[in-house]
Amino acid sequence: MIEPLTVYTLPNCMQCTMTTRALDAAGLPYSVIDLTTDERASDLMQQFSYTSAPVVVTRVVSCSGFRPDWIAKIAALRDHPSLASK
Structure with a gap:
């Protein structure tokens, strides 16, 4: 798994909403971090x-x-045998 x-993400971001909807539809688990409220995360994204x-x-x-x-691609890998055993 x-x-x-x-x-x-950012508030009122259409691409963010579309991404989380696509992840939901693919059945992929995720956590959301709002870049406007997490300064450390915002700094990390700028660093990269x-x-x-x-x-x-x-x-x-x-x-x-x-x-x-x-x-x-990530969803297709979800049930790959080499990942399922880890």
């Missing part, structure tokens, strides 16, 4: 040169913006 993703929200982070990769293609 895939570990929960972290989604860094992300300039737009949402930013979706897994244990090993991350992406920015609404990326349904990326969400589909």
Whole structure:
């Protein structure tokens, strides 16, 4: 099973909403961090040169913006035998 993703968001962000809806539809677990209320998270995103929200982070990769293609790939990996045993 895939570990929960972290989604860094902004209020009233359409791409953020579309991303969390796509993650819900794919059945992927995630936690949300609001970049306007978490200064440490905001600093981290700036440090990694992300300039737009949402930013979706897994244990090993991350992406920015609404990326349904990326969400589909993560969902396809969810039940992969090599991940299911971990």
